[in-house]
Amino acid sequence: MSSADGATRLVIEGLSRSFGETRALTSATLRVRPGEIHSLAGENGSGKSTLIKILSGVLQPDSGTLTWEGDVTRLGNPSSAQGMGIATVFQETLIAPEMTVRDNIYLGTDRLFRYGRRKGEEVAGARQALSDLGLDGLDLDRPMWTLSLAERQLTTVARAIIRPWRLLILDEATSALDHHQRDRLFDYLRLSRSEGKSVLFTSHRMDEVLGLADRITVLRQGATVATMAGSEASRIGILGHMSGRAGVGDVVTAEPAPRRPGEREQGPSQRPVLRVEELTLRATSKPISMEVGAGQILGLAGLEGQGQVEFVECLSGLRRPAAGHVLALGGNGESRPVRSYRGANRLGIRYVPRDRRHEGLFGPLSVFDNFAVTLWTDLNRLGWLRRQQARKRFDDFAGSSRLVSASPRHPISTLSGGNQQKVLLGRWIAMRPRVLVVNDPLRGVDHNTKEELYGLFRRLAAGGVAIVFLSTEIVELLTLTDQIAVFHEGSLVAMLPTEMSSDTDVVAAMFGDQRAGDGEPGRDGEPGRDGQRGGDGEPGRDGQRGGGADG
């Protein structure tokens, strides 16, 4: 409110925030000017969401300064941020489903017992906000749960813009909107810019970033790595900064990464064990068809919530796809559909969940019991458990995975995160799976353990197990997998052969960018590449990768 210095509305310096041992934000720097639309770009885990939560008062930083219109401030809670003129639309569509549209829009503007304004004012304000966003006819008295997803999302935008804002933060606020609605929203943002207001937004669509932003700040691993003018930014430049390979030319292609010994010669010898037929994850997404061969490691990549998690859940029978099916292929050519989690298990498809604490491990039980819990159905004779057998399998596994534990009798919670993860993996490996579906298994695991687990996965694959490996870390995918399937907005948008792909290619595909090579002379010139891999269904687009072409 006081002494706005004209040049900057918001200055953030050296902001950091940790969650336990995870350092989500290490040193974020950001300057937002009046009358500009500023984009915040970064991969998964780059700290975007944490930064936005700090700016909206939901989280407090551990260190660093936040200067708002000339004054160093602390945003203690969301209402104080809003009081200063910062309105935020969060990634999740946060609504009170039983309440009316009007109540949802004016949520939080009241005191505890006193309304913030008269009903007439609310109705007029809500109508105005909704019409700015292209929802003119919406009945303000409708309960929120009767609205479509897009209408709900726009209502949360309306909730932000009815407040007297000078900085509007949009965190992936367009994900449910169609083209028309998006354009309408962007028109409103541009209009607001001309009134001297500021907008900070994140988007998983590169075209939105380039089309809308005056300036772009890129975060990587919790730190600001670049700020550039939107007019000067190129896709490849932004992607390079996000993936940590700044500079257009020096994109590295196909590192001769340490491959597993006896690199399999792919081809017909790779007997397919899993087939996906016309699988549709969401009503709006394109059907996916592919095969996964025995001994193949297929990586899955995508920004948060782009369908890759749904995909692994479909593979493991936890979720019914909107259409299509998943087939497990037997040795003699027979194929059986995966209909349920139990069914998938019977067919040898084993799923290792992402959240090991809640979905995987039994905290108070011992290391051994956690390992053996899946074995008892196999290893029981008329109700007698064959502990010796189970113990032998455990010892084998503990040896081969270099499990560090004082004693198998100690509670699993005494192990380090990486070792806990080993036990969890071992539990399913001991079941001798044909297909192992793992959901981001190496999150929060230290470097050495990671290396050991890579080895474990490679040995499994060499032994003929097909591995579907979802990861949020691109480096990991490039190190471990044979192929990377990239998801965007519920569809499979690229199938990249790992040897010939760079991290920039993957990031480009993650942002739905089919023309990462834009602005460079010529498109990449390896037409034969896609044809090399037999059997797997390309999603019908070519040239997903770029950037690497002129490296």
Place this chain on the structure above:
Amino acid sequence: MASVLTRRAQPQALAPPAVRQILRRNSYAAVPLALLVVLFIVNAAVQPQFVAQQSWASSMAVLCPTVLTAMAVTLPVLSGNGGIDLSVGPLAGFMTVLIAAVLVPAGITTPELIIPIVIVFGALSGAINGVLVAYVRLPAIIATLGMYLFYEGLGTEVLPQAGGSVPVWLVKLNGSFGPIPAVWVVFAVIALVWLLVTRGSYPRNLLAVGGDERAAYTAGVHVARLRLITYSIGGVLACLAGLMLTGLIQSGDGTVGPPYTISALTAVALGGISLAGGRGGLLGGALGGGVLFLIQELLTDAHVSVYQVSVVDGIILIFALALNGTVEHLRRRAAVSRRG
């Protein structure tokens, strides 16, 4: 789905906007209201003296603590996140002890003194629950169970055997003023105060917090503060129930309270209030209390033994919860199919 909407929309189209809004806001109360009417008619049919005027005052007096404790539980339930207040019954029971064995012997007998003391006591004891739930972040069911045991023990500690003395005005509150049962006046006063409170933004904040805590918090609602106040209001209602109960039993008795917790929970479920929070209102608790009372009247008329009544109470509680859950499930499914 469409059929449900149109069915609901038709009568509303004829009504003026204000009435339409009231109907819409209280649509959850349709089922308990219908139940109440049906049960009333059944009661009147099997038991003609039920509608005879002279028994009304005493019926209402019996009903009153049930309804008030049900309302006391309703508010924490509406605030969501597992909100509940199990301590309402023993708190009401302790009130009878406090009035009959502490306040009256100390010479505090007038309504001008007793009523404010009761209200302040209720607000404070509710605030203890509120702090435990909203700030210490204990699960409400555990925190308020602790308070349940606390008041139960405290009541019998202070007054090991039922007794004490009760001021006359308090007994009269369970009688009648001319043809009108005095309890109606009490209800009317509470309703009036409540309407004044709810003219403001409190219900909107409460339902928002119960509906989606994060939505409310990020929109700027002071969630913890709201919960604290909600439990306090619940405590006040529970203590008012205790006040009425004192007049009803005309003594102090530490053991009389606990059953009211169970009846209150049953009433909340019967009142169409989502136990997940965010859907319902104080009226639902009151209607649920009425429904429960009418069921119990029928059982009494049928000369069902006390033990059998307890069995039936248990069945009703489970049935009401299951019904509530089913309705919720159907609505969710309808919502999903509409969204798709």
